[in-house]
Amino acid sequence: MKNSYHHGNLRDTLLSKSIEILNDKGLKGLSVRAVAKLAGVSEAAPYSHFKNKDKLLEAIAIEGYEKLRQSLDEMTELTRFEMIERLAIGYVSFALENVQLFRLMFGRELAELTVSERHREASAMCYEPLSLEVSKLLDNKQSGLTVEAATTSTWSIVHGLSILLIDGKVPFPTDRQEQQHFIANRCHVITLALS
Amino acid sequence: MKNSYHHGNLRDTLLSKSIEILNDKGLKGLSVRAVAKLAGVSEAAPYSHFKNKDKLLEAIAIEGYEKLRQSLDEMTELTRFEMIERLAIGYVSFALENVQLFRLMFGRELAELTVSERHREASAMCYEPLSLEVSKLLDNKQSGLTVEAATTSTWSIVHGLSILLIDGKVPFPTDRQEQQHFIANRCHVITLALS
DNA sequence: ACACAAACTTAACACTGTTAAGATAGAATT
DNA sequence: AATTCTATCTTAACAGTGTTAAGTTTGTGT
Numbered sequence: 329m330k331n332s333y334h335h336g337n338l339r340d341t342l343l344s345k346s347i348e349i350l351n352d353k354g355l356k357g358l359s360v361r362a363v364a365k366l367a368g369v370s371e372a373a374p375y376s377h378f379k380n381k382d383k384l385l386e387a388i389a390i391e392g393y394e395k396l397r398q399s400l401d402e403m404t405e406l407t408r409f410e411m412i413e414r415l416a417i418g419y420v421s422f423a424l425e426n427v428q429l430f431r432l433m434f435g436r437e438l439a440e441l442t443v444s445e446r447h448r449e450a451s452a453m454c455y456e457p458l459s460l461e462v463s464k465l466l467d468n469k470q471s472g473l474t475v476e477a478a479t480t481s482t483w484s485i486v487h488g489l490s491i492l493l494i495d496g497k498v499p500f501p502t503d504r505q506e507q508q509h510f511i512a513n514r515c516h517v518i519t520l521a522l523s
Numbered sequence: 524m525k526n527s528y529h530h531g532n533l534r535d536t537l538l539s540k541s542i543e544i545l546n547d548k549g550l551k552g553l554s555v556r557a558v559a560k561l562a563g564v565s566e567a568a569p570y571s572h573f574k575n576k577d578k579l580l581e582a583i584a585i586e587g588y589e590k591l592r593q594s595l596d597e598m599t600e601l602t603r604f605e606m607i608e609r610l611a612i613g614y615v616s617f618a619l620e621n622v623q624l625f626r627l628m629f630g631r632e633l634a635e636l637t638v639s640e641r642h643r644e645a646s647a648m649c650y651e652p653l654s655l656e657v658s659k660l661l662d663n664k665q666s667g668l669t670v671e672a673a674t675t676s677t678w679s680i681v682h683g684l685s686i687l688l689i690d691g692k693v694p695f696p697t698d699r700q701e702q703q704h705f706i707a708n709r710c711h712v713i714t715l716a717l718s
Numbered sequence: 719a720c721a722c723a724a725a726c727t728t729a730a731c732a733c734t735g736t737t738a739a740g741a742t743a744g745a746a747t748t
Numbered sequence: 749a750a751t752t753c754t755a756t757c758t759t760a761a762c763a764g765t766g767t768t769a770a771g772t773t774t775g776t777g778t
Contacts, residue, residue, distance in 0.1 A: 334774060355631060359765060370727050372767080381766065414731055431634075436626045438596025440549055442575045451692070471715075471726090473708075479711045480684070480693050485676060495634045497646070498675050513668075517676045520666075521712035529743060529756060554734060565758050567736080572756090576735065 339377040341367045346388050347511065350428045355437070382441055385432060390464050392433045393450035396422050400457045411461045416515035417459075417508050418485045423490035430494065434487070458482055465522045473522070482518050489514055534572040536562045541583050545623045550632070555579065577636055580627060588645035591617050595652045598661045605709050606656045611681045611710035613701050616655075616684035623703055624688065629682070653677055660717045668717070679712050 345366045349358045360372050360381050371468075378384040396419070403418035404411075423430040428487065432438070459479045466475055489511065492498045501507050528537065532639050540561045544553045556566050573579040590615070590630050598613035599606075618625040627633070638646075654674045661670055684706065687693045 338725080353602035354635060357537075357636070360767090361765070372728080373726055375767075389589035431631045434686065434690065436550060436630055439552070439626075477708055478712075480687070481680060482689060482708060484683035485680040485694075485712075486683065489675070489688060491629065491686065492675070492679060492681075492682060495629065498581045498678075505637065506650055513672055514676045514679060517673075517680075521715035533756080555736085558733070566758055567759080570736070 334371060335367075335373075338367065338369060338373065340404075342374055342377060342384065343391060346384065346431065347391075350388070353455075354428055355432060355435075371424065380500065380501050385437055386441065386444060386447055386507060388429070389433045389438055390447055390450045392426065392429045393454055395426070395455045396433075397428075397450075397457075398456065404507075405439065409508075410519050412458075412465065412518055413512040413515055415458055415461060416467075416489075416518075419486045420490045420511045421507075423494055427494045430490065444503070454486070455479070455483065462518075462522070465519070469523050471522060478518075478522060481521075482515075485515055485518060530562075530635070532567075533562065533568065534562060537569055537572060537579065538586060540585070541579065543584070545627065545678075550630075559570060569581075573598075577632070580632055581636065581639065581642055583624070584628045584633055585642055585645045587621065587624045587647055588642075589667060590621070590624075591628075592645075592652075592710065595649065599714045602704075604703075605714050607653075607660065607713055608707040608710055609652055610656060611713075612706050614681045615685045615688065615706045616702075618689055622689045625685065629686075631678055649695065650674070652680065653681070657713075657717070664718050666717060673713075673717060676716075680710055680713060681716060 340364055346358060346363050349366065353362075360374050363384075364371050364374050367373075374384065378387065399414055399422045402416045403414040406414045406417065409417065438447075445511055459475065462479045463475045464483055466473065467476055489498075492499050501510055537558055541553060541558050544557055544561065545707065548557075555569050558579075559566050559569050562568075569579065579636045594617045595604055595613045598609040601609045601612065604612065631641075644687050652671065655679055656676045661668065661673055684693075696705055
């Protein structure tokens with residue numbers, strides 16, 4: 329059953345092999361055929377599990393969103409920064425540590441797709457922690473901003489900074505601690521504005 | 524000379540036809556062959572003017588950067604907003620009006636390239652107006668931030684908002700005036716933080 | 719034991735980027 | 749004015765891509 333015609337759980341294998349290729353060859357090297365070959369399966373086998381390449385990419389992205397959400401949740405432990413800034417550090421760090429995956433998640437490839445419900449949901453789960461903290465901040469001190477507006481502002485700066493950094497548009501320190509301060513510092517405007 | 528073997532200025536034609544395709548078929552539909560066909564020329568002709576597809580894309584992006592800079596310069600006329608917010612409106616509006624081009628300019632395709640000097644320069648020219656206004660703001664009221672940090676913050680929020688909007692991650696009003704207020708409002712945190 | 723359906727293979731299609739080799743024609747040189 | 753030169757373009761080919769149709773295999777339910 330293992331080494332024969334029916335693979336067993338080819339779907340999961342294809343996903344993990346895809347991420348593998350993504351990390352060391354980039355999205356350009358991620359062809360359906362390459363994934364199939366790496367999974368030790370015929371060229372057309374993936375089409376039994378994904379309608380087309382876009383659906384495969386979407387599935388990878390969904391895994392990415394779940395991973396990002398997990399990273400954000402773990403940021404509660406970091407104590408030296410404001411909560412908003414911790415989330416920012418978590419978000420940007422994820423982008424830096426998963427460049428290719430992050431690009432895929434927010435890149436053109438998927439943006440042009442009509443996203444599935446699961447995709448939309450996984451994406452929204454990453455928005456949630458940010459929104460929660462922003463509304464807490466707004467409750468403390470009153471400033472004519474709506475929660476929605478302030479959250480969008482926060483998400484924008486965090487997301488924008490991520491992209492500028494992974495695209496090398498902005499210089500970035502090498503030391504880990506300096507990096508955290510760099511990110512916190514750039515996102516501090518949010519705390520400043522909402523307090 | 525016109526209707527014969529030698530085209531005359533094929534390079535420019537290829538660039539404009541590329542943008543044409545980009546706008547109505549998206550980057551996915553932009554193949555070297557398609558551009559060549561639309562320019563009425565053989566499949567391999569483009570390779571006399573661009574070393575490879577990436578170089579063609581880069582040339583398109585450079586035109587994009589120059590266009591973006593021009594848009595930013597024109598934003599001086601808008602008077603009801605703070606200068607920073609006018610620039611933000613210019614930046615985001617450009618992204619919304621040139622979705623495909625904007626995606627190409629900041630997308631993965633070029634980010635993985637070693638950019639040419641001309642590319643870097645054109646890109647930097649878009650950073651400049653933002654940086655200028657931020658330093659003016661910082662001069663007025665003192666707040667421990669460096670010009671570099673504040674500019675990065677500003678660029679991040681403006682760039683991030685652009686991407687979230689063109690990717691449909693955030694709802695956006697349809698009315699033109701409301702759109703401008705929407706953008707200004709989301710980027711107002713910068714003014715708030717630096718004053 | 720048999721039928722069924724899901725998972726896989728093989729083979730083919732049209733398309734892609736890219737290159738090598740040759741054709742053309744305008745510019746430079748004699 | 750004839751000739752060479754060189755950039756520009758064409759034709760033809762290669763390997764690689766996404767995708768589909770048709771057929772094989774195999775575990776599952778009857």
